[in-house]
Amino acid sequence: MRQSKNAGGSVGKRTARPRHYLMCEPTFFEVSYSINPWMDPSRPTSTERGLSQWKTLHDLLVELGHTVELVEPVAGLPDMVYSANGATVVDGRALVARFRHEQRADESPAYLEWFRLHGWDTRQAAYVNEGEGDFLCTGDVILAGSGFRSELKSHAEAQEFFGKPVLGLTLVDERYYHLDTALAVLDDNEIMYHPEAFSPQSRTLLADRFPDAILADAADAAVFGMNAVSDGLHVVVPEQAERLPDQLRERGFEPVPIDMTELLKGGGSAKCCTLELRARP
Numbered sequence: 001m002r003q004s005k006n007a008g009g010s011v012g013k014r015t016a017r018p019r020h021y022l023m024c025e026p027t028f029f030e031v032s033y034s035i036n037p038w039m040d041p042s043r044p045t046s047t048e049r050g051l052s053q054w055k056t057l058h059d060l061l062v063e064l065g066h067t068v069e070l071v072e073p074v075a076g077l078p079d080m081v082y083s084a085n086g087a088t089v090v091d092g093r094a095l096v097a098r099f100r101h102e103q104r105a106d107e108s109p110a111y112l113e114w115f116r117l118h119g120w121d122t123r124q125a126a127y128v129n130e131g132e133g134d135f136l137c138t139g140d141v142i143l144a145g146s147g148f149r150s151e152l153k154s155h156a157e158a159q160e161f162f163g164k165p166v167l168g169l170t171l172v173d174e175r176y177y178h179l180d181t182a183l184a185v186l187d188d189n190e191i192m193y194h195p196e197a198f199s200p201q202s203r204t205l206l207a208d209r210f211p212d213a214i215l216a217d218a219a220d221a222a223v224f225g226m227n228a229v230s231d232g233l234h235v236v237v238p239e240q241a242e243r244l245p246d247q248l249r250e251r252g253f254e255p256v257p258i259d260m261t262e263l264l265k266g267g268g269s270a271k272c273c274t275l276e277l278r279a280r281p
């Protein structure tokens with residue numbers, strides 16, 4: 001049993017808010033194609049190891065007091081484990097992904113069906129939109145990435161669909177092809193990010209808007225330290241991150257290390273496997 005407080009518990013001024021997540025078991029996990037620089041189909045993967053790392057993450061989120069729902073994995077869709085890409089869900093409305101690569105296209109109907117069956121107000125994006133891979137909610141704005149996956153028109157579409165302002169950010173390093181590989185929302189208006197992953201203009205935007213953000217160095221970004229899941233207190237981060245745990249503790253967060261190295265072979269870590277479902281307020 002973990003010693004730390006569960007959701008609803010707090011340490012110092014930080015409070016964990018219970019969350020609702022959607023995950024997808026990596027039953028069919030493998031790296032059989034390459035659509036990002038991390039994926040090397042010639043390098044062996046272990047579905048068993050992927051499953052056990054995923055299960056550790058799943059059980060940890062449950063133990064922290066969160067509700068985790070599951071979408072059924074589909075054979076032939078090995079990237080479906082990265083459920084963060086399935087949709088963006090805000091105020092009870094789900095904007096389901098439209099994937100850039102044909103290898104992932106068939107994930108959309110699976111996610112559409114799940115959201116419809118579970119009673120969410122659902123629409124599929126008209127433009128390329130990779131869900132929470134590129135759309136991250138802060139208290140005031142939705143941060144939206146472009147450059148590699150989601151297209152610019154999807155930012156305007158999300159703004160219209162959710163009725164919330166969207167702040168566009170440009171990614172420039174192909175290793176950090178989704179926004180959630182370069183930036184994480186830690187609390188309502190607190191973030192951490194790896195500045196070098198962004199264009200100079202986007203770095204200025206981020207520095208102006210989030211002057212107190214945690215800045216991650218290249219080594220921590222390269223182990224997917226930015227692909228973290230925060231409940232406002234606990235921050236689930238890859239255990240290979242070195243400086244990040246201290247940086248988080250200094251701000252009153254509680255880092256919770258996890259090993260996701262098998263799923264990193266597909267180009268994703270903890271956050272990629274976790275889609276937050278935000279109900280109507």
Ligand code: ARG
Nearest residue numbers: 036082084133178266268272
């Ligand atoms: N292999 C997947 C892809 O390239 C990994 C997706 C990672 N997910 C994420 N939220 N960044 O599309």
